Amino acid sequence: MEDIKLDNLENKITIGLAGNPNTGKSTLFNRLTGLKQHTGNWPGKTVSSTKGYFAYKGRKYTLVDLPGTYSLFINSQEEEIARDFICFGNPEIVIVLVDATSLERNLNLALQIMEATDNVIMCVNLMDEAEKKGISIDIKKLEEKLNIPIIPTVARIGEGIESLLKTIDSIVSGELKIKPNKTIYDEFTERAIGEIENVLKTELNSAFNPRWIGLRLLDGDLNMKKEIKNILLKSNSGYSFNQIENILNTYDDLGEKIVIRLYDRAEAIAKDVVIHKASNKERLDKKLDDILTNKFTGYPAMLLLLGIIFWITIVGANYPSDLLSELFFRLMK
Amino acid sequence: MNTKRLIPLTHLPIGETGRVKYIEDSHMKRRFLDLGLTPNTIVKTERYSPSGNPIAYRFRATIIAIRREEAENIFVSR
Ligand SMILES: Nc1nc2c(ncn2[C@@H]2O[C@H](COP(=O)(O)OP(=O)(O)OP(=O)(O)O)[C@@H](O)[C@H]2O)c(=O)[nH]1
Ligand SMILES: [Mg+2]
Numbered sequence: 001m002e003d004i005k006l007d008n009l010e011n012k013i014t015i016g017l018a019g020n021p022n023t024g025k026s027t028l029f030n031r032l033t034g035l036k037q038h039t040g041n042w043p044g045k046t047v048s049s050t051k052g053y054f055a056y057k058g059r060k061y062t063l064v065d066l067p068g069t070y071s072l073f074i075n076s077q078e079e080e081i082a083r084d085f086i087c088f089g090n091p092e093i094v095i096v097l098v099d100a101t102s103l104e105r106n107l108n109l110a111l112q113i114m115e116a117t118d119n120v121i122m123c124v125n126l127m128d129e130a131e132k133k134g135i136s137i138d139i140k141k142l143e144e145k146l147n148i149p150i151i152p153t154v155a156r157i158g159e160g161i162e163s164l165l166k167t168i169d170s171i172v173s174g175e176l177k178i179k180p181n182k183t184i185y186d187e188f189t190e191r192a193i194g195e196i197e198n199v200l201k202t203e204l205n206s207a208f209n210p211r212w213i214g215l216r217l218l219d220g221d222l223n224m225k226k227e228i229k230n231i232l233l234k235s236n237s238g239y240s241f242n243q244i245e246n247i248l249n250t251y252d253d254l255g256e257k258i259v260i261r262l263y264d265r266a267e268a269i270a271k272d273v274v275i276h277k278a279s280n281k282e283r284l285d286k287k288l289d290d291i292l293t294n295k296f297t298g299y300p301a302m303l304l305l306l307g308i309i310f311w312i313t314i315v316g317a318n319y320p321s322d323l324l325s326e327l328f329f330r331l332m333k
Numbered sequence: 334m335n336t337k338r339l340i341p342l343t344h345l346p347i348g349e350t351g352r353v354k355y356i357e358d359s360h361m362k363r364r365f366l367d368l369g370l371t372p373n374t375i376v377k378t379e380r381y382s383p384s385g386n387p388i389a390y391r392f393r394a395t396i397i398a399i400r401r402e403e404a405e406n407i408f409v410s411r
Contacts, residue, residue: 020395070367070368070369071367071368073363073367075363075364075367101394102393102394102395104393104394105369105393105394105395108369255363256363256366259363259366259367259371260366260371260372263369263371263374264371
């Protein structure tokens, strides 16, 4: 296939595509790469990660479609694939797709990804669905809260793709530097993170993010612990690993605290940026109800309605009777 | 306000909501937290599958199916 040849070119830039299940990752992937990765209307369609390629403004990119997950804390195979890619796959950029109709839940994963890596772009997808449900999102405010670029998209019809590509380009060209607003934990947790960070900072090269590794270790992530142990032993820093073990013994398992804090923050942000307008239908319903149940307008409205029904029965017999009876029953309630 | 006793999620009738108050320590506890069933999260029983297991619950604007044996470990107040 043509795309495979691209694989051999130098300077390919790797981008990961992460998000909750069923948020449109594969749809966006297909849009960008021109491939036909299977998409489906049920969660968990993508089980392993798929690679595709695209070019923009003279640069070649590798795009990795990751399986949908609610979290990066390893609980399932999908989460492990997504986590390992983001942590050890060294992607230049991670695009996190969130569902505009359930931002709060989706933000949880986004916050975790922002903890692991700096170059994060958020696409708020399914904007059309949100619109239908009367949900709108203050993109500017969300951008301020997270301090990462945020792009509203409708992946199914390609809306927002151009703006996404431009953002990718400006990050790669160095024009745009991203420094996400990281989640701050309680004092106790922060102190523990700081202690581990201090040990790791001198031992690990800059490809690793010591704060995030510290968080994973405090969460009791055994795979991460093994990984770090291997790295430290290889570079002859067994003593540093002992130090880390001591710190972990001092601070009890902080995992639950960390999860709860992330969801609390997600909830607080969503409260601030998600606006629930009533959808068109709901608004009409409400207006009618207001008129018909109001003490002053209710009676005249009823008389008027009876008059109209009378008129229709005589004059226009074919008028949709469902509508009439619905209006009438509203009065009777 | 909350003098009422807690009930397992499996006792929450369809269409009704409860607030997560307690999750029994089990290998699934952490999984539930990761899915967003943190303390005081509002959960609604959405529907039963034909065999009655799993059960679909709605929380944080998403419907997620949970096996009956596991939902029994989640306690809510109504
Ligand atoms: N209305 C609407 N539907 C969309 C949009 N983007 C994707 N979809 C649809 O949403 C469904 C799920 O899309 P996928 O691309 O398979 O989602 P995914 O994130 O890859 O799902 P997993 O691999 O299971 O995590 C498909 O039916 C898409 O056609 C959008 O912006 N608007
Ligand atoms: Mg997919």
